[in-house]
Amino acid sequence: MNAIPVIDISTIDTPQGRKQAAAAIYDAIVDAGFFQIVGHGVPMELIDRAYAMYDNLFDRPDEYKEALESPNGNPFRGYFRAERAANAGSRVESYEIASIATPEEAQGLGIDPAFTDFFEPWTWPDIDGFADTLLELRDRTRGVGATVMSLFATALGLPDNYFTRYVATDGSNFMCRYYSTTSAVTDQNVLLDEHQDSGMLTVLHQRGTYEGLQVLCRDGERITVPVRDDAYVINVGRLMTRWTNDLFPSTPHRVIDAPTADDFRRSIVLFYMPSPDAVITPIARCVGADGPHYEPITPYEAQKIPAKELQEYGN
Numbered sequence: 601m602n603a604i605p606v607i608d609i610s611t612i613d614t615p616q617g618r619k620q621a622a623a624a625i626y627d628a629i630v631d632a633g634f635f636q637i638v639g640h641g642v643p644m645e646l647i648d649r650a651y652a653m654y655d656n657l658f659d660r661p662d663e664y665k666e667a668l669e670s671p672n673g674n675p676f677r678g679y680f681r682a683e684r685a686a687n688a689g690s691r692v693e694s695y696e697i698a699s700i701a702t703p704e705e706a707q708g709l710g711i712d713p714a715f716t717d718f719f720e721p722w723t724w725p726d727i728d729g730f731a732d733t734l735l736e737l738r739d740r741t742r743g744v745g746a747t748v749m750s751l752f753a754t755a756l757g758l759p760d761n762y763f764t765r766y767v768a769t770d771g772s773n774f775m776c777r778y779y780s781t782t783s784a785v786t787d788q789n790v791l792l793d794e795h796q797d798s799g800m801l802t803v804l805h806q807r808g809t810y811e812g813l814q815v816l817c818r819d820g821e822r823i824t825v826p827v828r829d830d831a832y833v834i835n836v837g838r839l840m841t842r843w844t845n846d847l848f849p850s851t852p853h854r855v856i857d858a859p860t861a862d863d864f865r866r867s868i869v870l871f872y873m874p875s876p877d878a879v880i881t882p883i884a885r886c887v888g889a890d891g892p893h894y895e896p897i898t899p900y901e902a903q904k905i906p907a908k909e910l911q912e913y914g915n
């Protein structure tokens with residue numbers, strides 16, 4: 601693996617186009633666990649508008665942003681900031697929303713009450729157009745996630761709509777990460793530590809002037825993901841690895857600092873998730889003679905399982 605494949609999905613409405621895209625996606629995901637898609641149909645105007653909203657938020661004083669922090673300290677709701685002691689001046693700020701805001705709303709959508717504390721509210725900033733813009737992009741990005749899941753289904757020889765019922769009510773999170781770079785590309789100057797994503801599917805838009813996202817390949821090499829305005833970066837998390845009985849790897853990745861002080865990086869990410877009460881059982885087609893590698897699990901339970909030690913990766 602020496603480059604992350606770029607796959608055009610603009611012709612998947614034709615049987616031939618769908619077959620080709622699904623085959624390319626299968627090869628990419630089984631091999632590296634990462635690929636980029638173009639031809640996804642999300643308007644650039646909407647993506648630009650969302651980045652402008654996030655700029656408006658993150659450029660404000662800390663006190664303004666801190667008022668948008670989760671009252672429970674949940675790093676995945678509203679505003680959050682991480683600073684690295686080892687890396688003076690670097691900050692990673694984020695603003696994150698979900699698909700469903702409250703346990704009551706979740707229960708109204710038919711989610712088992714035992715699972716509804718998965719959902720916690722967030723506070724919107726009082727910035728004109730902020731909420732409308734983010735909700736519009738969140739929903740369009742979920743559409744991209746649904747398309748990729750349908751292509752996974754095709755690639756696995758399953759009906760195209762195989763995953764649809766699992767995401768009918770969804771447990772997704774949607775965030776912007778805003779990196780303050782300090783301009784020193786060394787191993788100490790990692791802005792986001794190497795990790796596997798925990799969920800089903802990650803749909804990530806990158807914006808910036810340098811290749812900050814690094815993917816750890818099975819051979820131990822790290823390759824960077826080119827920043828393309830017209831592309832979404834796709835990878836899967838540990839829940840999808842379980843679902844596919846280890847066929848689709850949740851590949852470790854990290855974000856490094858910038859080469860110069862003038863460089864910048866932002867990303868907008870959808871962590872596309874099934875309903876927290878869906879039962880995820882290794883797909884029969886992915887189970888070989890050695891049987892399923894995992895017990896059935898719900899996303900609710902799965903999020904509590906800590907990351908596999910990274911050194912085990914590739915075993």
Ligand SMILES: O=C(O)CCC(=O)C(=O)O
Nearest residue numbers: 777797813853855867869
């Ligand atoms: O911002 C990025 O490019 C990477 C974000 C990421 O890996 C994550 O949020 O899980």
Ligand SMILES: [Fe+2]
Nearest residue numbers: 795796797853
């Ligand atoms: Fe990640």
